[in-house]
Amino acid sequence: MDKFKSISCVAAPLMRANVDTDLIIPMQRYLLVDRKDMHEFAFETLRFLEDGSDNPEFVLNKPAYEGAQILISGNNFGCGSSRESAVWALNGLGLKCIIAPSFGNIFYNNCFQNGMLPIVLDQKIVEKLAEISENSGNNAPFSIDLEAQTVTAPNGEAYSFEIEPQRRHQLLEGLDDIGVTLTKVAEIKSFRKVDEKNRPWIYN
Amino acid sequence: MPKKQTTLFDKVWNEHVISDLGVGFSLLHVDRNFIHDLSGSRALGALSEQGRRVMHPDLTFACPDHTVSTAADATHTGPRYEKCVDPLRQFAGDQRITFFDIGTHGFGIIHVIGPELGLTVPGALIVCGDSHTSTHGGLGALAWGIGASEVAHVLATGTVIQKRPKRMRVTFDGAMQQGVTAKDMILFLIGQEGVAAGSGYAVEYAGPAVRALSIEERMTLCNLSIEMGAKVGMVAPDEKTMDYVKGREFAPKGAKWDLAVAHWKGLQSDADSTFDEERFVNVEDVRPQFTWGTSPEHVMAIDELIPDPSEQSDLEKRNGYAAALEYTGLKAGQSLQGQKIDQVFIGSCTNSRLSDLQEAAGIIQGQKVASHVDAWVVPGSHDIKVAAEAEGLDVIFKKAGFDWRNPGCSLCVGSNGELVPEGGRCVSTSNRNFVGRQGKNSRTHLASPISAAASAIRGEITDVRKMMKE
Numbered sequence A: 001m002d003k004f005k006s007i008s009c010v011a012a013p014l015m016r017a018n019v020d021t022d023l024i025i026p027m028q029r030y031l032l033v034d035r036k037d038m039h040e041f042a043f044e045t046l047r048f049l050e051d052g053s054d055n056p057e058f059v060l061n062k063p064a065y066e067g068a069q070i071l072i073s074g075n076n077f078g079c080g081s082s083r084e085s086a087v088w089a090l091n092g093l094g095l096k097c098i099i100a101p102s103f104g105n106i107f108y109n110n111c112f113q114n115g116m117l118p119i120v121l122d123q124k125i126v127e128k129l130a131e132i133s134e135n136s137g138n139n140a141p142f143s144i145d146l147e148a149q150t151v152t153a154p155n156g157e158a159y160s161f162e163i164e165p166q167r168r169h170q171l172l173e174g175l176d177d178i179g180v181t182l183t184k185v186a187e188i189k190s191f192r193k194v195d196e197k198n199r200p201w202i203y204n
Numbered sequence B: 001m002p003k004k005q006t007t008l009f010d011k012v013w014n015e016h017v018i019s020d021l022g023v024g025f026s027l028l029h030v031d032r033n034f035i036h037d038l039s040g041s042r043a044l045g046a047l048s049e050q051g052r053r054v055m056h057p058d059l060t061f062a063c064p065d066h067t068v069s070t071a072a073d074a075t076h077t078g079p080r081y082e083k084c085v086d087p088l089r090q091f092a093g094d095q096r097i098t099f100f101d102i103g104t105h106g107f108g109i110i111h112v113i114g115p116e117l118g119l120t121v122p123g124a125l126i127v128c129g130d131s132h133t134s135t136h137g138g139l140g141a142l143a144w145g146i147g148a149s150e151v152a153h154v155l156a157t158g159t160v161i162q163k164r165p166k167r168m169r170v171t172f173d174g175a176m177q178q179g180v181t182a183k184d185m186i187l188f189l190i191g192q193e194g195v196a197a198g199s200g201y202a203v204e205y206a207g208p209a210v211r212a213l214s215i216e217e218r219m220t221l222c223n224l225s226i227e228m229g230a231k232v233g234m235v236a237p238d239e240k241t242m243d244y245v246k247g248r249e250f251a252p253k254g255a256k257w258d259l260a261v262a263h264w265k266g267l268q269s270d271a272d273s274t275f276d277e278e279r280f281v282n283v284e285d286v287r288p289q290f291t292w293g294t295s296p297e298h299v300m301a302i303d304e305l306i307p308d309p310s311e312q313s314d315l316e317k318r319n320g321y322a323a324a325l326e327y328t329g330l331k332a333g334q335s336l337q338g339q340k341i342d343q344v345f346i347g348s349c350t351n352s353r354l355s356d357l358q359e360a361a362g363i364i365q366g367q368k369v370a371s372h373v374d375a376w377v378v379p380g381s382h383d384i385k386v387a388a389e390a391e392g393l394d395v396i397f398k399k400a401g402f403d404w405r406n407p408g409c410s411l412c413v414g415s416n417g418e419l420v421p422e423g424g425r426c427v428s429t430s431n432r433n434f435v436g437r438q439g440k441n442s443r444t445h446l447a448s449p450i451s452a453a454a455s456a457i458r459g460e461i462t463d464v465r466k467m468m469k470e
């Protein structure tokens, strides 16, 4: 997993609430497509027209947002299924950070297993950032600094965000959870030993 | 000293903490790791690639429910099986994981078979790579859905990392009216609270109206917790729960059973425990519910009129409502009753248990499905199918013109290729009415099994209470 320290790039506004995992990656695609190809079908219904060509209206297809690694969106982003492929698909599009007023729980967790930074900011601030992004013309860069926990808009205004220290550390170090937990095998084994005495009905 | 936390949730959570990771996160022991053909085979594949073993194969149970065909004449071959089912079977064998195979005893939707086989017990910590894992909370288990990386984590370590959620209690009071089911109770709540209200909370469902529910109905209630944003939904175990679990195949026996019951009796929120949020619902206010839009919160009572987007003060809501109506092809101010439908689906981990099928069959007795409707019944498990056939439910359904199918997730999500025809309107007993969930441009109306059965007969969205009076 890549380490996440800071990024500086355009931020694409996709201002709608409840962008669910089915919208991000339809189930029919998830099934038969390999993880590394998942992004080809990300936002499929929004990104392409009926004939399969790019929909020029979709934000990530607009030249002004080429190379965007940041997506700005509405409430409850990533709600819906537990499908982690939603994060893979977004990763594959080059996205590294989603800014929204709130996230679907499972999606939020999945982000950290894949080096993706979900940033929660107040709805008013998110709306303002989207507006700035829309009005600031081509390739106006936003900066995200994970160490300092700030989002800086092209006009220089900075907003700080909260993130649990543990999560922050993992992203900064590029560690997924298995690696961290396997350092505690002895503790896990001794827990089970005691638990088999306390709750024998769990073990057969 | 901070006050001791004594809710049902806290008691179960605390028993599973292996270590405190700080800032609210804990490393928790997993009692039951259910894996299936979507996230499970992928995660096991990744694990094998890394040369890792499953830490607790004895606590891991696999069943391919998502991608299997439910057609009577299915050969169970082809790309989906090669990609999802066959690898799961093989990895399960390699890693000594119990595998419930297609067409055999024990097979079915994982959230249906867990309780049915006695694998799900009160106070157990259960995870699965499917967001409706909350279903198991109906028996007082602490259960939630996890992502594919987390599935791999649980396989490799026997543990899950989770931030301790806050606690919410929803108290249901009063007595339910005729034609109203547990499905209507929970859809009503989601309609009141919205799809994000439970985000960050473990929800306990309590009150006399919940006590009055059967265990299967409590599972329906907990199943839809995730549609209110809550990963966890729980009902404290009681006598009914013990009776339900007792004697099931994997349930504890003998001395272990006695110990278990003594322990489970203590799994209740103490009278003085406090919750971060409380909600109250009088179930006398609940009428049969149907969704009209593309989110479970887009729900109304069957005798209400479709809401007007322009009357919503919140901009996001207004836009969301308008987009949903455009998608479902409905108009503000219309009644849902009488909307012509193309398909009916009775199934899914929400409503595919024996009692659901019995209730639906009770509505259709002697009547025929409207000729333009393709109506399906997909039992939740092999054993439910067998039990239903033993009491002749299959004959009732088939005589009425229903397609009586084999168990699986089927039309709930269409990952087995079974879909609503493009643009079709479907009354479904499942849990999600998202855009395209049941197939391209499919329009899903979530409802209870009896509402779905009534709608199949009439060929249109129907108030089941009218058929009950006839």
Ligand code: SF4
Residues within 6 Å of the ligand: B065, B066, B109, B110, B111, B130, B131, B132, B348, B349, B350, B408, B409, B412, B413, B430, B431
């Ligand atoms: S029936 Fe639907 S919600 Fe339930 S496990 Fe299967 S796909 Fe998931």
